[in-house]
Amino acid sequence: MIKGKNQPKSGSAKTTAADLPGSGGYGANDAKLDDLARNTEDSAGEYLTSNQGVRINDNQNSLKAGDRGPTLLEDFILREKITHFDHERIPERVVHARGSAAHGYFQVYEPMAEYTRADFLQDPAVKTPVFVRFSTVAGSRGSTDLARDVRGFAVKFYTQQGNYDLVGNNMPVFFIQDAIKFPDLIHAVKPEPHNEIPQAASAHDTFWDFISLMPESMHMIMWVMSDRAIPRSLRMMEGFGVHTFRFINEQGKARFVKFHWKPLLGLHSVAWDEAQKISGKDPDFHRRDLWEAIENADYPEWELGVQIVEDKDEHSFDFDLLDPTKIIPEELVPVRRIGKMTLNRNPDNFFAETEQVAFHAGNIVPGVDFTTDPLLQGRLFSYLATQLIRLGGPNFHEIPINRPVAPLHNNQRDGYMRQTVNRGQTSYEPNSLRGGCPFQAGTAMHGFESYAERIDARKIRARSPSFFDHFSQATLFFKSQSAPEQNHIINALRFELGKVETPAIRERMLFLLSEIDKTLAKRVAEGLGATVPAKLDQPINMSIPADADPRKVQPKRAKQEIETSPTLRMVDNPNFPTDNIKTRKIAFLIADGFDDDAVAYMRQALLTAGAAALTVAPRLGVLTGAKGEEAKADFSFLTGSSVLFDAVYIPGGDASAAALKGEPEAINFVGEAYKHCKTIAASGAGVELLKSAGLIPRTSGEVAKSDQQTVHPGVVISQEANFSQLADDFIKGIARHRHWEREAVG
Numbered sequence: 001m002i003k004g005k006n007q008p009k010s011g012s013a014k015t016t017a018a019d020l021p022g023s024g025g026y027g028a029n030d031a032k033l034d035d036l037a038r039n040t041e042d043s044a045g046e047y048l049t050s051n052q053g054v055r056i057n058d059n060q061n062s063l064k065a066g067d068r069g070p071t072l073l074e075d076f077i078l079r080e081k082i083t084h085f086d087h088e089r090i091p092e093r094v095v096h097a098r099g100s101a102a103h104g105y106f107q108v109y110e111p112m113a114e115y116t117r118a119d120f121l122q123d124p125a126v127k128t129p130v131f132v133r134f135s136t137v138a139g140s141r142g143s144t145d146l147a148r149d150v151r152g153f154a155v156k157f158y159t160q161q162g163n164y165d166l167v168g169n170n171m172p173v174f175f176i177q178d179a180i181k182f183p184d185l186i187h188a189v190k191p192e193p194h195n196e197i198p199q200a201a202s203a204h205d206t207f208w209d210f211i212s213l214m215p216e217s218m219h220m221i222m223w224v225m226s227d228r229a230i231p232r233s234l235r236m237m238e239g240f241g242v243h244t245f246r247f248i249n250e251q252g253k254a255r256f257v258k259f260h261w262k263p264l265l266g267l268h269s270v271a272w273d274e275a276q277k278i279s280g281k282d283p284d285f286h287r288r289d290l291w292e293a294i295e296n297a298d299y300p301e302w303e304l305g306v307q308i309v310e311d312k313d314e315h316s317f318d319f320d321l322l323d324p325t326k327i328i329p330e331e332l333v334p335v336r337r338i339g340k341m342t343l344n345r346n347p348d349n350f351f352a353e354t355e356q357v358a359f360h361a362g363n364i365v366p367g368v369d370f371t372t373d374p375l376l377q378g379r380l381f382s383y384l385a386t387q388l389i390r391l392g393g394p395n396f397h398e399i400p401i402n403r404p405v406a407p408l409h410n411n412q413r414d415g416y417m418r419q420t421v422n423r424g425q426t427s428y429e430p431n432s433l434r435g436g437c438p439f440q441a442g443t444a445m446h447g448f449e450s451y452a453e454r455i456d457a458r459k460i461r462a463r464s465p466s467f468f469d470h471f472s473q474a475t476l477f478f479k480s481q482s483a484p485e486q487n488h489i490i491n492a493l494r495f496e497l498g499k500v501e502t503p504a505i506r507e508r509m510l511f512l513l514s515e516i517d518k519t520l521a522k523r524v525a526e527g528l529g530a531t532v533p534a535k536l537d538q539p540i541n542m543s544i545p546a547d548a549d550p551r552k553v554q555p556k557r558a559k560q561e562i563e564t565s566p567t568l569r570m571v572d573n574p575n576f577p578t579d580n581i582k583t584r585k586i587a588f589l590i591a592d593g594f595d596d597d598a599v600a601y602m603r604q605a606l607l608t609a610g611a612a613a614l615t616v617a618p619r620l621g622v623l624t625g626a627k628g629e630e631a632k633a634d635f636s637f638l639t640g641s642s643v644l645f646d647a648v649y650i651p652g653g654d655a656s657a658a659a660l661k662g663e664p665e666a667i668n669f670v671g672e673a674y675k676h677c678k679t680i681a682a683s684g685a686g687v688e689l690l691k692s693a694g695l696i697p698r699t700s701g702e703v704a705k706s707d708q709q710t711v712h713p714g715v716v717i718s719q720e721a722n723f724s725q726l727a728d729d730f731i732k733g734i735a736r737h738r739h740w741e742r743e744a745v746g
């Protein structure tokens with residue numbers, strides 16, 4: 001028998017879950033990791049072979065007739081290698097093409113039997129494996145992470161009752177109410193068809209043309225123009241199931257449910273100017289952040305929240321629960337946190353896992369069911385249809401990342417790339433030749449049974465009048481924002497509509513914005529050098545049928561039960577901590593001669609608080625402090641940039657400060673951090689850099705004399721060696737994330 005150097009004594013080189021990196025906390029019993037391990041391959045210590053297992057002894061030269069002769073058709077090694085390479089691409093997702101994913105697990109806090117019979121929501125001791133993919137919607141596979149866009153938040157739970165996919169977004173509502181408009185929406189937002197410009201951006205005519213004719217999108221537009229669309233990290237954003245679903249308990253009782261994911265690191269964004277710069281400096285910013293956090297064992301965590309509505313209360317709201325452009329404000333139905341998800345392992349192979357994973361809103365398990373939300377209903381068709389072509393046939397459920405850990409038995413057979421070798425004579429049911437196997441499962445045996453919803457209706461193509469309030473919740477969202485966040489929405493609209501070339505589109509948008517909030521529309525108009533039209537020449541919703549009575553289909557405004565909801569904003573949102581700087585990246589600007597004590601003290605203080613200190617210097621290599629301490633430069637001013645960090649510290653040391661003052665990129669670094677409202681600290685001679693950057697007065701006076709003080713919101717300095725107070729203030733400042741009030745003073 002031929003043996004590879006590291007070949008195990010028997011069987012193939014398979015690992016179990018316990019052997020895989022990051023499996024800490026899982027234990028060896030993790031079903032999905034063991035399942036994936038059946039397909040993992042690691043070439044370490046092995047010979048190179050062809051796909052037929054034949055060892056190759058020359059991978060440098062093709063087979064030729066003579067030294068300089070033509071290549072021979074006979075060269076099966078060359079042909080196999082090149083042919084495989086030629087077929088390595090599959091179509092990217094038609095939407096959500098750009099994504100990154102991670103493995104983890106979910107645990108429920110207490111049994112949810114009162115509400116649902118879903119098995120994975122019963123036992124707090126059970127860790128259900130999950131695979132989660134985050135994505136942007138509009139951009140292609142290689143587009144930047146920091147595009148202004150909705151983020152997909154898709155979770156596959158590998159439950160004992162089969163796979164359950166919660167295919168959500170980081171915003172709780174959607175642009176459209178009916179699936180029939182989805183292709184139009186996506187055609188409008190994707191690059192324009194004649195010149196394929198712009199990539200991963202909604203700031204162009206076709207998107208706003210469509211939106212300005214779709215008043216139902218106004219609530220979602222408020223979310224996408226808000227800072228939610230430019231998250232600081234995938235680990236710091238909420239997730240939502242968007243649609244109203246159903247929970248069904250063992251007794252068959254149904255209730256409505258909306259799903260939420262609440263990030264334990266809080267809810268944070270970057271500034272729009274920063275987002276655009278990150279797109280150049282590090283287009284993989286979110287992907288890298290997720291990857292590095294998991295590699296550093298800073299496992300991202302979210303709590304799963306549910307809003308449960310009794311069946312009898314279906315019609316007790318001033319909006320329709322089936323309308324995906326509406327939220328249920330948390331003030332009306334609180335979010336109950338029922339469990340926690342932890343992501344603790346990066347994929348082994350991007351293509352095999354992140355690219356080939358197939359989420360489907362229609363993958364549900366007993367205890368969960370759909371509602372007749374007309375957007376959800378369309379999605380139930382769409383995912384399987386698209387995956388059939390994206391993954392090349394009907395057997396993509398056999399791809400390791402997609403296959404359930406629950407046993408799978410049915411009479412489906414054959415098709416491209418079939419992996420399963422089904423034994424036996426029968427592939428139909430009922431049969432007698434196989435004793436009727438595989439059997440149908442009764443409800444008590446976890447057989448899925450659809451909720452017996454009563455439907456008694458005429459077949460019509462129409463929108464329910466209960467869906468016609470397109471503005472109330474857009475107004476609620478805008479009014480609920482803090483002043484800086486409102487400014488950001490206004491500026492985002494000025495940016496996006498400023499890129500629109502057709503005046504009529506801007507005008508229609510300004511009119512629609514005035515239906516949300518007059519001041520909002522006026523301020524956007526000011527930025528555009530335009531005026532808000534008092535009325536439009538044509539009906540507001542041009543997509544209504546020509547023979548419809550416009551009075552019946554015009555948007556109307558419902559009475560809102562609440563005026564504002566603090567849970568909708570990001571700044572001071574009561575649902576999230578404001579005292580946490582865990583996993584934040586802090587730049588230390590240093591050069592040779594830095595103040596060793598200051599660097600050591602601040603580094604330790606930040607580490608203790610869970611943040612990371614990284615040095616940025618005029619050059620790479622090892623730097624020497626004033627007392628001889630050595631520090632490795634993690635970045636130079638060429639490889640690091642202020643937009644890649646959460647806060648900046650400039651320690652003292654006369655030589656270090658003098659070198660930084662002579663470095664235009666260092667001055668730019670702190671100036672940009674200031675502009676993006678980040679916390680900045682400086683001590684000793686480091687304060688001089690802030691003076692050079694024009695952030696504090698150059699001359700004596702108050703600043704020069706005093707020791708410890710805050711010179712601007714979020715800018716703290718200490719002229720003397722009072723590191724303890726400085727570190728406290730710095731950490732408090734970072735925990736506030738951004739000091740947006742600086743924007744108000746310019």
Ligand code: HEM
Binds near residue numbers: 151169359383
């Ligand atoms: C009728 C409306 C919709 C249609 C037709 C639709 C269709 C699609 C399609 C075709 C894909 C690509 C799937 C693949 O190739 O594997 C996709 C991905 C996705 N959709 Fe939708 N979608 C709709 C609405 C929504 C809504 C409302 C949400 C959020 C609640 C959503 C969330 C996602 C996510 C997160 C992905 C990416 C999944 C992944 O990471 O692979 N979609 N959608």
